[in-house]
Amino acid sequence: MDLGAKIYVAGHRGMVGSAIVRALRAAGHQAVITRTSAELDLRDGAATRAFIAAEAPTYVIMAAARVGGIKYNSLAPYDFLYDNLIMSANVIEGARLAGVRKLLFLGSSCIYPKLAPQPIHEDSLLSGPLEATNEAYAVAKIAGIKLCTHARTQYGCDFISAMPCNLYGLGDNFSLENSHVLPAMIRKMHEAKLRGDPVLRLWGTGTPLREFLHADDLAEACLLLMDRYAEPGHINVGSGEELTIRALAEGVAQAVGFQGRIEFDPAMPDGTPRKLMDVSRIRALGWKHRISMVDGIRGAYAWYLANPAEARR
Numbered sequence: 001m002d003l004g005a006k007i008y009v010a011g012h013r014g015m016v017g018s019a020i021v022r023a024l025r026a027a028g029h030q031a032v033i034t035r036t037s038a039e040l041d042l043r044d045g046a047a048t049r050a051f052i053a054a055e056a057p058t059y060v061i062m063a064a065a066r067v068g069g070i071k072y073n074s075l076a077p078y079d080f081l082y083d084n085l086i087m088s089a090n091v092i093e094g095a096r097l098a099g100v101r102k103l104l105f106l107g108s109s110c111i112y113p114k115l116a117p118q119p120i121h122e123d124s125l126l127s128g129p130l131e132a133t134n135e136a137y138a139v140a141k142i143a144g145i146k147l148c149t150h151a152r153t154q155y156g157c158d159f160i161s162a163m164p165c166n167l168y169g170l171g172d173n174f175s176l177e178n179s180h181v182l183p184a185m186i187r188k189m190h191e192a193k194l195r196g197d198p199v200l201r202l203w204g205t206g207t208p209l210r211e212f213l214h215a216d217d218l219a220e221a222c223l224l225l226m227d228r229y230a231e232p233g234h235i236n237v238g239s240g241e242e243l244t245i246r247a248l249a250e251g252v253a254q255a256v257g258f259q260g261r262i263e264f265d266p267a268m269p270d271g272t273p274r275k276l277m278d279v280s281r282i283r284a285l286g287w288k289h290r291i292s293m294v295d296g297i298r299g300a301y302a303w304y305l306a307n308p309a310e311a312r313r
């Protein structure tokens, strides 16, 4: 990306968007433009198209979304489907109409079938039923990928999409209501430590395998993809490494200093049994993650401690 060019980062206050803005600034990009959801609700198509037309950014990175864990996804499937579908469509269509040179749409590994062969290759998309607990979110993300693909094939737009694995990092959502597994564990263990609880019970069996990537590593990958990826299909972004939820819990306990016993509640849902992405395509472009889980979890916990108001929303 040209250093002087205008770049619109949608969702800049989120964990991913803020990491992308940090990475852009660190790389010397000065003309980064942003709007909060209060300033520009991306569900409003007319306002979104007018904003993109007026600002005429050269590049757009779409990191705005309604995001949440299993519980919130199950409770509000309509909101997850509608908001994500309409926000993505509005930004992609606004960019197409305004002649944006390149757009990156961020999805998620939940787009893949529940029982996709592991590690999950990009070609597994739409090859089987989705995991029921986040189907609505996944359908919206799949629609976003297809909008980018068809904008390219029908209109020649250089729009790409990237599918990250589970992410964590600074500015994560630590809410007990709608957060993802890792920040939820950090918060629960921190609070259990403060109370001196002898036991902490977590959802599921502890056996599912998951892959995690630090948002700052994802941001580096996004910058690289803007420069080096221009294909009609989406591309996976992950560490290529997996661990069980139990091992994750033990790592979080160590970082947080929780000394009680960790128990799992098998009556609660596990989600997909294993989710490891095939990252050979992005590795071939010359990218690999750099932040280890130990360092990353320590950093996320330090951010949580330093930002009590934001972290405990």
Ligand SMILES: NC(=O)c1ccc[n+]([C@@H]2O[C@H](COP(=O)([O-])OP(=O)(O)OC[C@H]3O[C@@H](n4cnc5c(N)ncnc54)[C@H](OP(=O)(O)O)[C@@H]3O)[C@@H](O)[C@H]2O)c1
Residues within 6 Å of the ligand: 010, 011, 012, 013, 014, 015, 016, 017, 035, 036, 037, 038, 040, 041, 042, 043, 062, 063, 064, 065, 066, 067, 087, 106, 107, 108, 109, 164, 165, 166, 167, 168, 171, 172, 173, 180
């Ligand atoms: N977190 C993960 O583990 C994970 C994993 C894989 C993929 N992803 C993808 O990464 C992207 C960003 O996720 P995240 O974790 O950074 O989410 P996040 O921290 O919840 O941030 C979401 C951002 O979206 C913006 N937003 C939400 N509704 C909006 C609306 N109606 N209009 C305008 N902006 C709106 C919010 O803006 P305001 O702050 O201004 O309200 C917020 O900055 C998503 O596409 C997600 O699917 C995330």
